């Protein structure tokens with residue numbers, strides 16, 4: 189049984205397909221930062237000509253550069269344009285919308301508050317694009333503000349935040365702000381995957397979560413599954429399937445993070461199906 193939705197979200201699928209098209213056309217494409225948190229997919233893309241660099245200063249003149257779904261600050265885009273690079277912009281439209289809303293707030297004189305992780309590239313792209321006062325509010329810390337009163341506050345959220353956390357921030361700031369404007373820039377892809385694994389966990393004997401160890405959204409799926417008490421196995425690829433783990437389990441659920449490619453999910457599904465039909469040790473036949 190699969191958790192649905194699973195795997196690539198709309199924005200990642202769109203970005204990776206534009207990267208693949210660029211690799212097909214140009215043969216070599218430089219990416220600013222890792223385009224996806226999945227080691228197996230990165231290896232595949234590298235074999236097609238992807239080169240990962242840390243910043244625009246590492247980009248050779250006149251090359252093709254890919255911007256990942258998280259987007260980049262406006263100044264980075266400007267410096268890329270100056271180098272004459274061919275820019276393949278994979279920024280997710282929902283991320284662009286969050287950036288635009290934050291810029292609108294800043295232009296209209298609001299102190300911009302971004303609910304999100306200050307180290308996340310998406311949040312950095314928003315905060316570093318704003319010319320004016322900006323505060324990044326972490327969802328994991330209590331919302332305490334030193335200021336007695338705020339004049340005009342505008343709130344946006346990192347697209348992967350929870351609606352409930354945004355509501356709590358809004359309620360907390362509303363007690364201090366003379367004027368408050370809120371743009372709900374949360375995208376439903378993350379919560380949809382989290383809801384799906386929580387529902388699936390109640391219906392199966394064990395859950396396999398597929399995704400990169402460096403993928404925060406996959407880690408969250410594994411955490412949700414573990415917290416339900418359902419035996420959970422987090423794997424990156426089929427080599428990590430543990431035969432003994434299947435002992436005593438009749439129904440297995442499969443979930444995958446938003447950065448896990450379809451081809452990897454299908455490979456693991458095929459491996460499970462062949463182990464089951466061959467009656468391999470450790471797999472409980474119905």
Ligand code: SF4
Nearest residue numbers: 197199280282347375
């Ligand atoms: S999680 Fe949402 S905002 Fe982020 S890349 Fe995917 S679709 Fe876009």
